[in-house]
Amino acid sequence: MSTTPEWVMIGGEGPESYNQNSSYQRALLDAAKEKMSEIISAKLSLELISDRFYVADFGCASGPNTFVAVQNIIDAVEEKYKKETGQNPVDNIEFQVLFNDFTNNDFNTLFQALPAGRRYYSAGVPGSFFERVLPKKSFHIGVINYAFHFTSKIPKGITDRDSPSWNRDMHCTGFNEAVKKAYLDQYSADTKDLLDARAEEIVSGGLMLLFGSCLRDGDKMSETSKGIVMDFIGESLNDLAQQGIIDQDKVDSFSTPLYVAEEGEIRRIIDENGKFTIEAFEDIIHPNGEFPLDPKILAVSFRASYGAFLSAHFGVEAMRKAFELVEVKAQEQITRIKNAKPGMQYLIVLRKN
Numbered sequence: 001m002s003t004t005p006e007w008v009m010i011g012g013e014g015p016e017s018y019n020q021n022s023s024y025q026r027a028l029l030d031a032a033k034e035k036m037s038e039i040i041s042a043k044l045s046l047e048l049i050s051d052r053f054y055v056a057d058f059g060c061a062s063g064p065n066t067f068v069a070v071q072n073i074i075d076a077v078e079e080k081y082k083k084e085t086g087q088n089p090v091d092n093i094e095f096q097v098l099f100n101d102f103t104n105n106d107f108n109t110l111f112q113a114l115p116a117g118r119r120y121y122s123a124g125v126p127g128s129f130f131e132r133v134l135p136k137k138s139f140h141i142g143v144i145n146y147a148f149h150f151t152s153k154i155p156k157g158i159t160d161r162d163s164p165s166w167n168r169d170m171h172c173t174g175f176n177e178a179v180k181k182a183y184l185d186q187y188s189a190d191t192k193d194l195l196d197a198r199a200e201e202i203v204s205g206g207l208m209l210l211f212g213s214c215l216r217d218g219d220k221m222s223e224t225s226k227g228i229v230m231d232f233i234g235e236s237l238n239d240l241a242q243q244g245i246i247d248q249d250k251v252d253s254f255s256t257p258l259y260v261a262e263e264g265e266i267r268r269i270i271d272e273n274g275k276f277t278i279e280a281f282e283d284i285i286h287p288n289g290e291f292p293l294d295p296k297i298l299a300v301s302f303r304a305s306y307g308a309f310l311s312a313h314f315g316v317e318a319m320r321k322a323f324e325l326v327e328v329k330a331q332e333q334i335t336r337i338k339n340a341k342p343g344m345q346y347l348i349v350l351r352k353n
């Protein structure tokens with residue numbers, strides 16, 4: 001079995017790129033901005049805001065969302081400083097931003113797009129966030145936007161047709177208990193590694209801000225609109241195999257290294273890890289609801305996030321064909337998507353113990 005390809009976004013700034021098709025992920029940052037500022041103001045100790053302040057974004061992709069994420073944090077820190085000291089942060093505080101992602105992330109696009117007039121210095125930090133990527137106590141606030149649902153690898157047995165935990169589907173739909181357990185076990189172990197690594201890298205009292213989506217307790221992924229669209233991707237791959245365009249064996253042994261957890265599972269993993277206190281777990285009302293109900297936007301947006309991973313398995317042509325079929329399926333079943341169970345968009349704030 002080959003090793004899992006790294007899950008990167010489609011790079012560059014072209015029509016298929018993540019850069020041009022990630023407004024859904026950005027909208028959560030906007031919707032949660034005020035709440036986030038309140039929490040930073042209440043939970044970040046003023047003592048941590050002096051001379052040099054480090055912000056780190058883990059799983060930053062190629063922009064532009066990461067710029068919004070770090071700017072919102074800097075705005076909130078400056079506002080708190082100004083309010084509580086009466087001094088101008090511009091005179092006293094310098095900001096350093098650390099942009100982390102896999103080494104094969106498109107960092108060139110990212111650095112070329114750094115916003116003019118920003119009040120921070122920048123550095124790239126390559127490597128998997130499941131491991132240490134920074135020295136001890138090297139940042140004050142860390143952020144993860146839509147990257148808290150990955151596993152480091154596809155769980156054991158999932159891609160093996162002879163295994164009891166073989167996954168017929170291409171993601172964890174929630175309907176097969178053995179598959180669900182394999183994914184949850186892998187996700188729990190990986191997320192604990194992620195928290196262990198950040199716990200070393202963050203200063204004491206520092207905050208981790210997690211933005212993303214999870215399931216409401218007891219709901220299954222394929223009962224939500226995002227899960228339904230993922231099922232469409234799997235069905236489209238099967239259609240292509242039927243037409244002889246790709247290999248059925250390859251489709252049967254294909255699964256994704258991601259797991260959308262239930263709220264209770266996330267809470268339990270963080271509690272069991274014990275390095276951080278959950279200061280907030282906010283249910284954020286996303287302006288687009290679960291997703292815009294437009295088949296074309298759905299297909300393009302999922303292609304920007306999933307396309308590079310699918311291309312690595314099936315080739316770029318098959319990937320493109322698959323998403324054409326996804327759009328058709330979305331068109332045909334738009335009412336089903338509309339009536340699906342709502343997922344939950346969250347802002348989780350963790351404070352280093």
Ligand SMILES: C[S@@+](CC[C@H](N)C(=O)[O-])C[C@H]1O[C@@H](n2cnc3c(N)ncnc32)[C@H](O)[C@@H]1O
Binds near residue numbers: 007
């Ligand atoms: C859906 S994108 C989100 C990007 C960005 N945070 C945003 O909000 O637009 C997920 C990102 O996580 C990165 N990623 C996934 N697993 C990772 C890992 N183990 N280490 C570092 N980055 C990872 C991917 O490369 C990708 O850029």
Ligand SMILES: [Mg+2]
Binds near residue numbers: 159167169253
């Ligand atoms: Mg499969």
